Amino acid sequence: MDTREVLTSFWAAMQDNDWERAAAHLAEDAQTDWPCTGERIVGRTAYAAIQADYPTETRRWTFDIHRLLADGDTGVSEVTVTDGDQSARVVAFSTVSDGLITHQVEYWPSAYEPPPERAHLVQRIEPVP
Amino acid sequence: MDTREVLTSFWAAMQDNDWERAAAHLAEDAQTDWPCTGERIVGRTAYAAIQADYPTETRRWTFDIHRLLADGDTGVSEVTVTDGDQSARVVAFSTVSDGLITHQVEYWPSAYEPPPERAHLVQRIEPVP
Numbered sequence: 001m002d003t004r005e006v007l008t009s010f011w012a013a014m015q016d017n018d019w020e021r022a023a024a025h026l027a028e029d030a031q032t033d034w035p036c037t038g039e040r041i042v043g044r045t046a047y048a049a050i051q052a053d054y055p056t057e058t059r060r061w062t063f064d065i066h067r068l069l070a071d072g073d074t075g076v077s078e079v080t081v082t083d084g085d086q087s088a089r090v091v092a093f094s095t096v097s098d099g100l101i102t103h104q105v106e107y108w109p110s111a112y113e114p115p116p117e118r119a120h121l122v123q124r125i126e127p128v129p
Numbered sequence: 130m131d132t133r134e135v136l137t138s139f140w141a142a143m144q145d146n147d148w149e150r151a152a153a154h155l156a157e158d159a160q161t162d163w164p165c166t167g168e169r170i171v172g173r174t175a176y177a178a179i180q181a182d183y184p185t186e187t188r189r190w191t192f193d194i195h196r197l198l199a200d201g202d203t204g205v206s207e208v209t210v211t212d213g214d215q216s217a218r219v220v221a222f223s224t225v226s227d228g229l230i231t232h233q234v235e236y237w238p239s240a241y242e243p244p245p246e247r248a249h250l251v252q253r254i255e256p257v258p
Binding site: 042 | 164166168196241243253
């Protein structure tokens with residue numbers, strides 16, 4: 001499978017909320033980095049556990065893939081994740097080797113207030129959830 | 130110029146702190162969106178003005194391009210921006226048409242604290258600046 005196929009299959013498993021199947025797309029020693037919180041998840045078991053343990057009332061997550069780019073062994077996904085109550089955006093860079101994700105850098109950007117001094121130069125749009 | 134060439138040239142102009150030359154890579158009616166702050170910049174003049182007006186003591190910005198992916202008419206850049214005092218990470222999705230950027234979505238993720246309940250499943254790494 002090429003980069004795009006691996007990532008498409010990974011997100012299909014996530015969409016099914018099948019965390020074990022999603023994690024099986026990772027290499028056994030894969031590093032998943034979350035730079036916003038300064039966290040690294042190593043391997044498949046911890047990755048699946050974090051998804052399964054994430055607090056949710058509805059217990060049903062959907063993944064809306066806005067963009068999926070592939071360039072050689074690297075792909076990037078721009079995705080909105082929601083359980084109906086809470087939502088978040090993730091931008092994930094994935095390095096693929098031999099059909100497995102060996103390294104994934106997931107940015108989970110949060111919304112914050114813009115500085116007022118440039119208000120005359122911008123329009124307001126909906127921020128990330 | 131293809132997508133990669135346009136973005137390489139755009140970042141070279143940014144690295145030169147030549148905001149007018151950088152903005153000339155945008156289409157005249159280009160939309161630059163900052164989803165973290167819910168802001169949209171329309172056109173070249175406002176884009177160059179925001180760069181020029183951004184508060185800085187050193188008045189010299191450098192752009193460290195970690196990754197630049199291109200897939201058809203869309204590219205994505207992962208960049209650390211610093212003036213020596215302050216630093217930030219940006220992940221920018223750029224849509225290119227006829228050698229110009231028609232739409233750019235710039236995520237400027239900020240660091241925030243991870244929830245303590247998953248601390249047993251992660252290692253700590255350096256967060257975004």
